[in-house]
Amino acid sequence: MITTSGLSNDLKQIAEKVKAGKRITDEEGLLLFEKASLAFVGSLANYIREKLHGNKTYFNRNFHIEPTNVCVFSCNFCSYSRLYAHRDEGWELSMDQMLDMVKKYDGIPVTEVHIVGGVHPKMNLEFFADLLRKIKAHRPELHIKGFTAVELDYMFHKAKLNNEEGLKLLHEAGLDSIPGGGAEIFAPEIREKISADKVDAAGWLKIHEAAHHLGMHSNATMLYGHIEKYHHRIDHMRRLRELQDITKGFNTFIPLKFRNKDNDMSNVPESTIIEDMKMYAVARIYLDNFPHLKAYWPMLGRQNAQLSLSFGVNDIDGTIDDTTKIYSMAGSEEQNPSMTTAELVSLIKQAKREPVERDTLYKEIKNYAEVDMKEMEVNPELN
Ligand code: V47
Ligand code: SF4
Secondary structure, rough: OOOOOOOOOOHHHHHHHHHHHOOOOOHHHHHHHHHHOHHHHHHHHHHHHHHHOOEEEEEEEEEEEEOOOOOOOOOOOOOOOOOOHHHHOEEEOOOOHHHHHHOOOOOOOOOEEEEOOOOOOOOOHHHHHHHHHHHHHHOOOOEEEEEHHHHHHHHHHOOOOOOOHHHHHHHHOOOOOOOOOOOOOHHHHHHHHHHHOOOOOOHHHHHHHHEEEEEEEEEEEEOOOOOOOOHHHHHHHHHHHHHHHHHHHHHEEEEEEOOHHHOOOOOOOOHHHHHHHHHHHHHHHHHOOOOOOEEOHHHHHHHHHHHOOOOOOOEEEEEOOOOOOOOOOOOOOOOOOOOOHHHHHHHHHHHOEEEEOOOOOEEEEEEEOOHHHHHHHOOOOOO
């Protein structure tokens, strides 16, 4: 229920729009950030979330491969990468090491591998196409979500291919979908200050558009809570909403909270939990054409991810199994991000939501609403 008594007329109008299923404008989005209480945006976001998904809260069983943290770029917020000149301080996985990581999951019912890393000048398109073919030869049904638009842009330029040619080649080699990373903040006046040298907004959007035209789905992120202003966040989401109107290829929007440990922006304070929840809620209200909103728990911490389920979020990513370092290196409280299925299910149930295991494209695999937690502890199939 949304109560509107005591609200100013402009906020009342937004509530009326949301109740009628109408799209809000940029100005209204900005007003929500600037003027609305957390309780108000939360109730609107929750109304939309429950209209779309009821109590269902999705997660998947996944693991990451981070091929390298050596990177030709130098984003100021990144705690993870090492420049090529300092590559002895970083890691570079060989083909065999990466295939061994996949083989470690033989017999374990994971459905997705997420491949993401630094942009290494020697790991080129052919190398990654080969990796994809080898993963698929070993485990054809495993969904490969791989390579941010930043990694793809660099690979395609080096291989002298356009986006369509490069994506087609990788898709044929086994790439199923594209993660949402590298978007940061699209507005050039902020992008130039935090990640000046990598693909710009237009380039990021073109890659996702080309992927959607090839029938591949993708996600979109936004790095928030640093030097950007609210209007930059709205600008970012507007560009995504416009592309989604055309292609309908985005599955999920993932706001990523800036973490400030050990990077060149360590002097910038991190956002408060109120700001974080507001970010999720406004995203749920503004991005009316995005089916899903994800809280990525390794970055936000599991308790805050749980809280976000009351602020529009209907997905908390997956088991991860301690296979990512991006956030632990940036200061997340999740130093060894790994959750069993039982832990994820219990986290969702504590928030009085309905845990549903999904695949990457949101096909439902199992609804855990009626599964007894005691049975989960003793049945390895459910863990
Ligand atoms: O683009 C790097 C972010 C992203 C920091 O598609 C940081 O399902 C906060 O995109 N503080 C890569 N964020 C990770 C990513 C992702 C993660 C989970 C799921 C999906 C998906 C995509 O990590 C980068 C950047 O925005 N990042 N450093 C930092 N200090
Ligand atoms: Fe490289 Fe990505 Fe880190 Fe930027 S965020 S320096 S592109 S690894």
